Amino acid sequence: MRRQPARLVFIDEISVKTNMTPLRGRRLRGERLRADSPFGNWKTQTFVAGLRCHELVAP
Numbered sequence: 001m002r003r004q005p006a007r008l009v010f011i012d013e014i015s016v017k018t019n020m021t022p023l024r025g026r027r028l029r030g031e032r033l034r035a036d037s038p039f040g041n042w043k044t045q046t047f048v049a050g051l052r053c054h055e056l057v058a059p
Helices: none
Strands: 010-017 044-051
Touching: none
Parallel strands: none
Antiparallel strands: 010 044
16 A cells, blocks of 8 residues: 555545534624524534545545
């Protein structure tokens, strides 16, 4: 593998929960804070991909 490191593929998985959306924010006094957040739809988004030394493959 030292001669051909481009042949190595690492499998990586990451997930994000939608209930980690901040419920409060900061804004200058007198200005309205506008932000989107899911209401009542708490889900998990998962992403799996193959990583090589020079590119992302098979998302």
